[in-house]
Amino acid sequence: MKVVNSNKPTRLLKKLGLATLLPTLLATAAQPALAESVREYRSHQLLDNQLVIETSDSQVTLTPVNPSALEVHYQRDGIKQLPSFARADQLKRDVSAQLRVSQDALQYALGDLTAVIHKSPFAIEYLRDGKPLLSEEHGFFANQTMRGFRFTLSDNEKLIGGGQRVLGMDRRGHRLPLYNRAHYGYTTESDQMYFGLPAVMSSNKYILLFDNSATGAMDLGASEANVLQFEAQAGRTSYIVVAGETYPQLIENYVNVTGRQPMPPRWALGNFASRFGYRTEQEVRDVVEKFREEDFPLDALVLDLYWFGPDIKGHMGNLAWDKNAFPTPVDMMADLRARGIETILVTEPFVLSTSERWSDAVASNALAKNLAGNPKQFEFYFGNTGLIDVFSEDGRDWIWEIYKDLKEQGVSGWWGDLGEPEVHPADTVHAIGMADEIHNAYGHRWAQMLFENEKADSPEQRPFIMMRAGFPGSQRYGMIPWTGDVAREWGGLQPQVELSLQMGLLGFGYTHSDLGGFAGGEKFDRELYIRWLQYGVFQPVYRPHAQEHIAPEPVFHDRKTRNITREFVKLRYQLLPYNYTLAFENSQTGMPLMRPLFFENENDLALMDNKDAYLWGNDFLVAPVTAEDVDEVAVQLPGGIWFDYWNDNQYGGDLAKIDVDLETIPVLVRAGAFIPTVSGLNNTRDYxxxxxxxxxxxxxxxxxxxxxxxxxxxxxxxxxxxxxxxxxxxxxxxxxxxxxxxxxxxxxxxxxxxxxxxxxxxxxxxxxxxxxxxxxxxxxxxxxxxxxxxxxxxxxxxxxxxxxxxxxxxxxxxxxxxx
Known part of the structure; x- marks a missing residue:
């Protein structure tokens, strides 16, 4: 007879710090995989302005966030709940909600938004100013393998959202994975990339956010034409619905829920020198001098992974200067700063078992665990590795001490790379759950750690935090995303407007691309390079970056390329008063720096599909040239009169055909606009x-x-x-x-x-x-x-x-x- 030790699961969970989850795990495992039954209303009560409803299978809590936003949280016995990552902590609970009760329904009115809770069968319908906005179809569903929500879509409704994808502006009809994942060398198609967002903005002027960090999917009418379905393997069972009278107002109401992006330091709007990567201190000094010699303004220099190791593999996690290549980094950074140039370092969340810090990370309990309670190790392109557990206090404290030391040496900004995380085995145990429960919030929690420690350490200064992945609400931690390892070809340039617009509409107004393209490229394509850097003047961050076999910096190219790009880099600096004002507006209202044309005519749904032109702030209309050998660009106009920025030609109607040469791209200015400029800047410190x-x-x-x-x-x-x-x-x-x-x-x-x-x-x-x-x-x-x-x-x-x-x-x- 085999004796089974019934206490073994409990001991294992205690070792993992997850003993409190045992009742939940056992209850979840016992659930049958049955179809959902019809949900019925049982009772309700008001608690601190929250409406709490008991139904036949769950408790539903409706929490007012502002007069146009409501959080809806379904909780069922046996289903583990995680904290909200999307919601800002500093929520105001002073919304005056009104409840009306009838035999068939409850009406819970916040102001602009009203929830109508139908009792039998139980379903919630949302009204804005008394008119239908959105409704649950089945609403909440859950079994032992999946949980989520179902909503009804109207016939002509368009859906923007999902974060970084290359699919066109209207994502309706697509089924999108919810799992942040690298897509190296992408071009004109991608349904899964570095930074997904479980949220949509509707042409009916609502935003719907699934506040769940787990592996899942978002089905936007793909499987069933008029059903929007969020689903996940685990995680929080809540959603947030936001309404707005206009799209700008909708965005403002949304960032009131998820948090506003603080203003970055002014130097973040200047020109960056960046590549994969500068290998020595002398090379850094030589590059900076080359910018001076060629009369290119410069504000920041980015050091990729060679700052802590002489080659690509075997050194990740060292996070200390390679003194052979960088013998005097403190002096180097001080010299750069004396010239008005800030230093940004790449960091990653992986610590290789061969790195100098592995033993210390293990001893400090900084790493995520395996199922036996030991540091989880797995193979990665860069070597055998562990992953910092940013969900644990020990992990956050350990990595912050490294950041703090580097900051005291003179580092001005942080680049968080590979933070999806790029490799994240499902059996990895974090402080608050398994990998697949919190995967999509990893970069979010990393950014939060950095931001909160920076604010505590230097409360008067603005941090710079550039990261590749996050979650709705990450913008409140100052996160500046980029669009990943894009192919260095025309197909890589073509989706960049779409990617930035999609992210900006859901809070991430600083999303930008590696100018010039990052991955591949057999030889230098002058036209492609110039076109990309011309577009960059009118995107949030001006940062050429690429693999080094073709120089990403304009100063290392031929005279014609230098002469054309120099004028555009200087234009970027001339527009600093305009661009800095856009950053201020974003910090106050959430309005993105890059804005879609449909903001100009909210009743023209055809404008919502435009992914080739956009508004830069309120007064510029920009249409990047994204194909070779182009001498004319047809630009869709959103109405009104527009002036050609280069020659004052006037355009009106629905379409403008604009002549271009290699020295210009279509840039139009709104009639009646004031455009402020300054001249003569070597960097933003001179502003x-x-x-x-x-x-x-x-x-x-x-x-x-x-x-x-x-x-x-x-x-x-x-x-x-x-x-x-x-x-x-x-x-x-x-x-x-x-x-x-x-x-x-x-x-x-x-x-x-x-x-x-x-x-x-x-x-x-x-x-x-x-x-x-x-x-x-x-x-x-x-x-x-x-x-x-x-x-x-x-x-x-x-x-x-x-x-x-x-x-x-x-x-x-x-x-x-x-x-």
């Missing part, structure tokens, strides 16, 4: 608006228009909240006699702010004026551009532009151009 140019695009279709720029010192965390900022506002109004302008200041100022500003106002598309008045003073009209000085104006007859130069020293200033 000042003491000499500010404002280009105003006059047109009768825009009788009134306004704009502003936001400024602070570029460093201080929460500068706006602290009042350490200035807003420079400007407005123009067409009158019978001309155009009247007004300029105003807001804010308490900041360290380094100009006491006065010299403004060059450039009016496009105007006739020669009779006079220009600044307040009561009439400005002199000069005949030559070279004679333009303070308090004078010059009219360019050929270009039909009026240049007005004046001093802005008072809080408010007025200027009138008289026809």
């Amino acid at each position: 000042s608006s003491a000499n500010l140019r404002l280009d105003y695009y006059a047109h009768e279709s825009a009788p009134r228009s306004s704009g502003y720029i936001y400024e602070d010192d570029g460093i201080t965390a929460d500068a706006y909240t602290k009042g350490q900022y200035e807003k420079l506002t400007f407005a123009g109004e067409r009158t019978e006699s001309g155009i009247a302008f007004r300029f105003d200041h807001e804010g308490n100022g900041y360290t380094g702010a100009p006491q006065a500003r010299s403004i060059e106002l450039v009016l496009h598309n105007v006739a020669q004026p009779v006079a220009v008045q600044q307040g009561e003073q009439t400005l002199a009209l000069v005949r030559k551009e070279s004679a333009l000085a303070e308090n004078t104006a010059w009219y360019n007859k050929r270009a039909k532009t009026l240049h007005v130069k004046f001093n802005w020293s008072e809080k408010s200033q007025s200027l009138t151009v008289i026809n």
